[in-house]
Amino acid sequence: MTSRPAARPRRPNFSSGPCAKRPGWTPAALEGAALGRSHRSAAGRAKLRRAIDLTREVLRVPADHRIGIVPASDTGAVEMAMWTMLGPRTVEVAAWEAFGSEWVADALNQLRISPRIHRAPYGALPDLSAIDTRHNDVVFTWNGTAAGVRVPNGDWIAADREGLTICDATSAAFAQPLDWRKLDVVTFSWQKVMGGEAAHGMLVLSPRAVARLESHVPAWPVPKVFRLTRGAKLIEGIFSGETINTPSMLAVEDYLDALGWAQSLGGLDALHARADGNARVIHDWAARTPWIANLAVDPATYSNTGVCLVIADPDVLARGDAAVEAVAKGIVATLADEGVALDIGAYRDAPAGLRIWCGGTVERADLEALTPWLDWAFAAETAKLTRAA
Template sequence: MSTLIAKPDDRPANPNFSSGPCSKRPGWSLDGLSDAPLGRSHRAKPGKAKLAEAIDLTRKVLGVPDDYRIGIVPASDTGAVEMALWSLLGARGVEMLAWESFGSGWVTDVVKQLKLENVRKLEAPYGELPDLGTVDFANDVVFTWNGTTSGVRVPDGDWIPADREGLTICDATSAAFAQDLDFAKLDVVTFSWQKVLGGEAAHGVLILSPRAVERLESYTPAWPLPKIFRLTKGGKLIEGIFRGETINTPSMLCVEDYLDALKWADSLGGLSGLINRADSNLKVLADWVAETPWAEFLAKDPATRSNTSVCLTVVDPDVLALGSDQQAAFAKGMVALLDGEGIAYDIGAYRDAPSGLRIWAGATIETSDLKALTVWLDWAFQTEKAKLAQAA
């Protein structure tokens, strides 16, 4: 006979803990998008004004320097990163930093698609960072600021020299709006607004420093560039892209949703308010992990622990004694229980990552919901553990 574990009384008001697309802001409603210029050309005055407003608010909330360009581009963060890789790399050697699946994907693109030969890979297993002190900044450097699938982030930009020779290309999609990006150390920054701000997917943002613009205008890659990647014409930057004249047709409904999120962020005090919310959420999970013997952070070092994509592993001795497939099945069982109860959706570890849980803790998540979730995490663990005992 199975033992029933009592279900907790408190439930998260919002069960959306997915790491992308992420939860909408508190109080979000479709009514807030009623001003979207639907059925109009994005090149008409209302559409261009909305796109320009999105760029201006992005600059304000993130604190992007005035001489950096901000463009809205197609294909989410992936599109923005690919535009940078295909347009900028090849002028000098490349340092590729990878410690989770997306960083590893950029390595594959550079080595197997662009087929660059002067490439050095600095890799680390899930939960750790490569030795940042060994990076050669005479080369271009490609890295993620926050590893979305490992929960490991760089602690700051201090490891990047101000007098670097190469460019730094930073995939910041799960860091922007939750962590303090050091723009003086970054030449290219990319993100999707579907992450920390919970916007609708399919659009990316590409931010270029003056050094990146100089490279674009002075270097022509050896390979052909698809139209959707082209940032220059006649050896000059296409400035219109960075004034809201997008390369392809954007969804004005998605743009309106991004504006809604940006205005909410601005009302919190901008970046500092967003960081405070994410840090408070991480503290809830950190306090719970400290008191929970069966759970641990995948990120080994607290200084490199993400405050957005929080990755947890099950370290109960009885579970660790199982084979890797059974360990994965145990974690998936917990995820299925919480999904079935309507408590937490989409919190399984990323498919390429070690088995466990991945819980979004960014600014759109309420601290009270994470506190309620932790009690249910214990319930799900105890329920799965009882199944193990019964099967023994």
């Protein structure tokens, strides 16, 4: 049996959302929050505007793109884009995991626009070349949070497109290069790669997206929290810190702290390098470890944030799905009980396995300390199977 490791991760937080806080974070980081103040006060507006400006600076968002803080996290931002912009053109939706499937369901069941659907099983991408990005509107996730599969780049998107691209980038922004020339709507949330707190989404609009908003009236009623125009003109205040509903100024302060930390590292390149280095620890370990495998089938699509893994041991697989699920859940429970790794179970709709967050707020040394514990926990769980047999 694999011996019990001596070293432990200093921080056991490997959740895929809300993600680990930035290294060194303490509640003292929130002392400057505009608590007890209206978000419409000069102090509140300044904080919100600063969050937008720093987002632009760190993510290198083009100057002609609008950035807004919107309700309901990344989900709210994606829904807002779909409900206000879709309709004039054929819609194509790519779905290879849970969240892409949500956008398919929304288009079919709520907006009832009968999109062209491009599906792939967990672990693979659909044929992106089959998507007509030149003529149609496209909704897709850049990084499939529940599958650990990302699009490798934006080369498949037409530069001379007539439709819009709506990109759910919540587990990609700040960790993976986004091709802003190819993206008209980009959404993400604070609680993913930057380790912020939940409930707030970010909506980034290209000039083409703004033109759509100002020229298109949806055929369906648009809820107040989704409305981005008034009198066929963009509500500019949303993109200068005048939020649609009341934000948490505590969460705003936390996001500002995370952005300041990113700048102190060297900005976007440093964040990308941290995520790449972190993910490499897990990908390399999986490549040399017979009992585990990457859920993603093509290394070119491996995520560097939410790395998803499945049991590959032949003896466990031979015992059937129930044994595979028991081993995976046993590893998750054992390491949580040990205080070694928290929240590393696969997403509820994904194949049974593990999901380990490797974004920039995680320390590489903690991931290196984690892998021996994964081997130890697997050995313990398979021993249980043997005894049960």
